[in-house]
Amino acid sequence: xxxxxxxxxxxxxxxxxxxxxxxxxxxxxxxxxxxxxxxxxxxxxxxxxxxxxxxxxxxxxxxxxxxxxxxxxxxxxxxxxxxxxxxxxxxxxxxxxxxxxxxxxxxxxxxxxxxxxxxxxxxxxxxxxxxxxxxxxxxxxxxxxxxxxxxxxxxxxxxxxxxxxxxxxxxxxxxxxxxxxxxxxxxxxxxxxxxxxxxxxxxxxxxxxxxxxxxxxxxxxxxxxxxxxxxxxxxxxxxxxxxxxxxxxxxxxxxxxxxxxxxxxxxxxxxxxxxxxxxxxxxxxxxxxxxxxxxxxxxxxxxxxxxxxxxxxxxxxxxxxxxxxxxxxxxxxxxxxxxxxxxxxxxxxxxxxxxxxxxxxxxxxxxxxxxxxxxxxxxxxxxxxxxxxxxxxxxxxxxxxxxxxxxxxxxxxxxxxxxxxxxxxxxxxxxxxxxxxxxxxxxxxxxxxxxxxxxxxxxxxxxxxxxxxxxxxxxxxxxxxxxxxxxxxxx
Numbered sequence: 001x002x003x004x005x006x007x008x009x010x011x012x013x014x015x016x017x018x019x020x021x022x023x024x025x026x027x028x029x030x031x032x033x034x035x036x037x038x039x040x041x042x043x044x045x046x047x048x049x050x051x052x053x054x055x056x057x058x059x060x061x062x063x064x065x066x067x068x069x070x071x072x073x074x075x076x077x078x079x080x081x082x083x084x085x086x087x088x089x090x091x092x093x094x095x096x097x098x099x100x101x102x103x104x105x106x107x108x109x110x111x112x113x114x115x116x117x118x119x120x121x122x123x124x125x126x127x128x129x130x131x132x133x134x135x136x137x138x139x140x141x142x143x144x145x146x147x148x149x150x151x152x153x154x155x156x157x158x159x160x161x162x163x164x165x166x167x168x169x170x171x172x173x174x175x176x177x178x179x180x181x182x183x184x185x186x187x188x189x190x191x192x193x194x195x196x197x198x199x200x201x202x203x204x205x206x207x208x209x210x211x212x213x214x215x216x217x218x219x220x221x222x223x224x225x226x227x228x229x230x231x232x233x234x235x236x237x238x239x240x241x242x243x244x245x246x247x248x249x250x251x252x253x254x255x256x257x258x259x260x261x262x263x264x265x266x267x268x269x270x271x272x273x274x275x276x277x278x279x280x281x282x283x284x285x286x287x288x289x290x291x292x293x294x295x296x297x298x299x300x301x302x303x304x305x306x307x308x309x310x311x312x313x314x315x316x317x318x319x320x321x322x323x324x325x326x327x328x329x330x331x332x333x334x335x336x337x338x339x340x341x342x343x344x345x346x347x348x349x350x351x352x353x354x355x356x357x358x359x360x361x362x363x364x365x366x367x368x369x370x371x372x373x374x375x376x377x378x379x380x381x382x383x384x385x386x387x388x389x390x391x392x393x394x395x396x397x398x399x400x401x402x403x404x405x406x407x408x409x410x411x412x413x414x415x416x417x418x419x420x421x422x423x424x425x426x427x428x429x430x431x432x433x434x435x436x437x438x439x440x441x442x443x444x445x446x447x448x449x450x451x452x453x454x455x456x457x458x459x460x461x462x463x464x465x466x467x468x469x470x471x472x473x474x475x476x477x478x479x480x481x482x483x484x485x486x487x488x489x490x491x
Contacts, residue, residue: 004029005165006487008226009074012168013115016062016073023058023073023117027051030075030119034166037491040147042139043160045080047120048087054117068115070232077167079158080121081128082108082220083202087118091204092126092135093327105202106241107171107220114236119167123157127205127327128178130412131429133157140409143185144488145455149406152182152429155223159186162223164491169233170223173203175214176315177402177433179221180460183445184401187456187486189479191230191472192221194465195440196248199241207327214322215246216377217315217437225485227476230444234468250466255473258395260294263474266301267398273308273355274431276400277418279451284400284459287448290481301397303390308435309355311383312427315438316358318376324368336412343413348424356427380438387439388465396474397462401445403428405455432460442468444475448482456486 004026007015015021031047038044058073078084081091083101090096104112112118126135133141133156141156143149144164151160155172159182162170172179174192183190198220206213222233240249267288269281291298327333344358363369391397404418407428416428436443444461451457461478463471 002165002487005033006225007168009071009076009168009224009229010226010232013071013074016058017067019062023055024052026073027055027075027117027119030166033164034119037164038166040142041144041160041164042123042141043151043157043164043166044077044120045090045123045138045157046088048118050086051075051117051119058115058117070114070236071111072115074116074168075119076111076116076169076171077119077122077158077161078108079155079170079172080124081173081204082171083204084108084118084121087121089121089204090137091128092124092137093207094136095207095328096204097137099208101202103202106199106243107237108202110237111171116169122155122161122167122170125154125156128154128173128175130154131177131181131426132409132412143406144491145187146406146453148408149455150185150409152185152406154178155182158223159183159188159190162186162188162225163488165487168225169229172221172223173200173218174221174437175218176319176437177430179223180401180433180443180445181429183223184458185406185456187447187458187488189224189227189230189447189485190221190445191234191468192219192436192443193234193468194442195219196246197250197442197466197468198237199244199247201241201243205323205326210326210328213324213326216318216322216380217440227444227446227472227479231469231472231476234472253467253469255470257473260291260296260477263296263395264393265291265296265298265396265398266394267298268300268302268400270400271308271431274352274403274423274427276403276432277405277451279405280400280457283449283451283457284398287459287482288398291478294481301394303387305386305390308431311435311438312356312431313360314376314379314383315434316356317360317372318380318438321368321373321376339411340413343411344425347413348415348422348427352427353424356424358426384439387441391441391462391464396471399460399462400432401458401460402432405451405453405457436460436462441465442471444471446475446479446482447485
């Protein structure tokens with residue numbers, strides 16, 4: 001069965017199309033994997049009982065010479081904050097425990113239109129608001145490489161499902177690292193497109209009934225076990241959406257098809273303010289050496305105009321101002337938020353705590369200020385322009401994903417030990433992902449190795465805005481110099 005469930009989605013589609021295997025057989029293989037392993041991982045929180053009927057219909061269609069699209073008969077999973085018609089969408093939030101939408105989110109609809117079959121929904125952080133995947137409705141998500149560690153968040157269930165062969169393709173989302181950190185922790189590939197590139201219609205939060213508040217940085221994305229599958233998902237998901245007219249009508253870019261030897265690649269193994277674990281630095285330098293050996297022009301570099309503290313402060317404020325009305329607030333919310341903010345403000349290296357300084361957010365959370373919101377957006381425009389200018393001379397920029405590999409389960413806000421230094425919780429996972437969420441640049445994460453404990457290590461491949469196909473084409477060449485996706489032991 002492993003030969004089937006660990007095939008990339010585009011290969012499974014080909015096998016179904018050529019009658020090498022039926023859609024029902026593929027679905028049953030994935031359901032068997034879920035039945036065997038999900039109880040210890042908690043990656044899948046809801047199954048769609050209609051899937052087998054649809055798989056039978058997919059097989060019948062093929063016998064008649066009909067094709068539903070490029071993913072005809074391929075089973076997929078959806079992060080449990082995208083609305084799915086007739087199937088509950090909870091976002092891990094008590095008020096939505098029985099919520100069933102009458103229509104699909106746009107990104108879901110486009111995969112269905114391409115012939116994909118939804119197996120079910122994947123577990124996540126409550127309302128996509130943590131770097132671990134815990135919520136009020138389901139058991140926490142565990143990392144398939146070590147059950148004592150988190151799979152990351154907020155898309156921990158998504159990454160764990162793809163890593164363990166429960167799903168070949170998953171729709172997630174990213175507003176600060178919610179896809180990139182879990183991909184790094186679980187050893188899979190992910191794509192965060194350019195901000196406002198893909199429609200977020202049907203995405204929660206906002207909680208149904210609330211106004212649309214989150215209009216910046218939030219980006220649908222994809223988890224997979226190959227760059228080719230990321231390319232396929234992106235090409236299927238890209239187009240204007242009448243439900244969300246502010247999605248930019250930018251056509252699919254045409255990659256330059258530069259060879260590795262003709263690329264200009266920049267890299268770092270850590271910000272000066274927040275170094276990463278030595279094992280990650282070693283893995284990045286080894287990968288850089290492989291690229292240099294293969295003839296790729298590569299240079300250690302970071303922009304002159306790059307103020308991490310400034311970016312973190314503006315990002316935190318923009319999130320606070322955007323989320324203020326995205327859901328109703330009640331006593332339970334404050335009961336959970338206040339202890340987290342206390343831990344974040346008191347645990348970890350004091351200098352680093354000052355770099356993040358969450359205490360300034362309370363006034364904005366309690367009383368959002370429209371003027372401050374527009375001021376932050378103005379500063380964001382300035383920083384985006386600076387980053388665009390800095391990246392103009394490079395094809396891609398390679399950066400760490402996080403300060404650490406997957407860490408052990410802990411209370412939200414509890415500091416994380418990185419080579420003997422206590423790193424504040426949010427910085428440990430978000431210091432390297434937040435800047436590219438704030439600037440909206442597209443990022444591919446590819447796995448490049450493992451640490452001394454066998455936990456996966458990924459790297460961010462950052463590209464130019466609106467140039468996803470170019471970025472993916474380069475990421476595919478870079479990935480060819482790695483061992484690629486590795487199956488976690490025991491799956």
